Amino acid sequence: MTNRKKGAPKPSGKSGGAGVPGMAARKAASDILGRVTGKGRPLDQEVDPLNGHAGFKALDTRDRALVRAILGTALRRRGQITAILAALLERPIPEKTGVVENLLHVGLAQILFMDVPDHAAVDIAVTMCERDRRCVPYKGLVNAVLRRAAREKADILESFGKPELAAPEWLFNRWRAAYGEETAIAIAAMHLLEPNLDLTTKEDADGWAQRLGGTRIGKTTVRLSDHSGPIDELEGFSDGAWWVQDAAASLPALLLGDIAGKRVGDLCAAPGGKTAQLAAMGADVTAIDISASRLKRLERNLSRLGLKAAIVATDLRYFTPDEPYEAILLDAPCSATGTIRRHPDVAWAKTPMDIEMLAAVQEDLLARAFTWLKPGGTMVFCTCSLEPEEGERRIEAFLNATPDARRIPVEPAEIGGIEGAITPDGDLRTLPSLLPAEPPEHGGLDGFFAARIGKAAG
Structure with missing residues (x-):
């Protein structure tokens, strides 16, 4: 069991519910938790300051930070809190909307895992119960628990300190089958820790690491393990010297090698970290994504960075390029289980059926995208998933079905010598448990799979 989270933002007192400091923040956290776990709403959308949950948008900056901290903790620790709650209750709560359970999860997250006074968490939860007719009959139970x-x-x-509780049982069992007991536990343990802030630099990663007080990871990443505060106030942001991108997510683009002056298709491009890399490497990039709104964000990021790419909003299933690409980066839609440390709601939003469905989408996109590659060209297929069906098995099936495709093994020097990230077949496979550090929360990577495929010259 890791230590309780320190330095949780304190409520401002300016946006409390009816004179109760911090209550509006807890109310928003409880409501959003229910929408994320009960209705499948992505957490990032709910805490968007412009288009998110109404209660969240009404809060001031400090209370928004508190809501994010509570939700991150409640979701990261959801498996533990569920088991703890089951042990503390004599029988399941009969209230069907989930509002009481959400309130208890928010309260337990603060009491057990955050630097929040216990009395404040208890008193506000009880007051919230009193003010919601659905909760009133359970006021005594909430107080007692x-x-x-x-x-x-x-x-x-x-x-209740077992890391296995950091994921649903079905998902942890998949990791155990794929990677073994020890690695599965190590993956789950890293998911309990808040992620680092990783920046991909256009150039001079060592210099930027020194300026920002960070550490260089791989070739182009600067890791800020202890950062807090607005990202746009960091040195280099306004100058477009870097962008936020996990170290693992920066590796697939590097596998295309020297692409200066080459015509490159960046498929499923948004939010645009890999597009920026390809453009910074001197490629003539076409960024394609189905989401016009996400592409607008990509366009804004490129403008800040002083980089250019052609941008196309379309469904790849109905798209054909005017001429073949010399190189393709296909970051395919996936279950995103490799990003659970960064997006803890993913663990509780996905199902085995999602993985099966997405693997079929990846199979179709792989076959289609390969036809857009020039003979002698290179394609990198990647997913931010820990599931072999969305990685190793997907690429093996593709290679077996495609006579003019061949795997081009990844070399350690191409990824900055990150140990343990290359499979016996020569593909890239990063895990949250790789890149160990002291303290542990300063290490780790998102879970990524990438394979480099060459097309026969004809």
């Missing part, structure tokens, strides 16, 4: 959790905190944390 949260107070017991505060009293028995040390024993509870010791009893």
